[in-house]
Amino acid sequence: MISDTILIQVCNVSVRFQQYTALDNISLEVQRGEIITLIGPNGAGKSTLVRVVLGLLKPQNGSVYRQAGIRIGYMPQGLSIDPVLPLTVERFLSLGSSNTKSALERVLEEVGAVGLLMRPLQNISGGEMQRVLLARALLREPDLLVLDEPIQGVDIIGQYELYELIAQIRSQRGCGILMVSHDLHIVMSATDQVVCLNQHLCCSGHPETVTKHPAYLELFGARAGRDLAIYTHHHEQGKPNRE
16 A cells, blocks of 8 residues: 555656667655655656656556646746747746736745746846746645756856755645756755666665765766765855865
């Protein structure tokens, strides 16, 4: 019997595109209130696994369990907006929904994007765009947040702030979070469990365990393991700091 705290359970899933195997016998579980991060090189199958979780792609083998009535909020890697398209943040957040202006203002305040509501989407910064995309995902009142490269196009200070925000959202809302990241430094101190993919499941577990695993070190190199230890264990005023 599956626990009530389990939001998503992927069991022995394989996905093939003609002769190419994108995922081979992958299992993954996301529980309410925890942050799981998928890492791996380009072409490792991270986005394919996200599509399986979202129900956009049916695997050839294995099974996917989703908690009955689950609400999923999805934040894509990025958004390309035509510069001549007259689209404000308010209009963008309202697309396909019936949320009130006050509801939009509340969720923008939650993600630290107060004052953007009437701004043209084309005129906001990369960091502001990521916060708007996160706000749109939160408008679904999700049980599970799926974040695909949430720090894309954000500077190093903004990256840290976004990961802090994501952890805060988890704590306040009690939702589960499945996050995809290429970042190997800050993200390790902002997640509960790490799943390392390279078509197959290389290793998984607590960040400190994964960064010492031979499969992880083979993929990313021993230097990555040393750098991650520095980021994880040495802090200045609560923030990761390299020595």
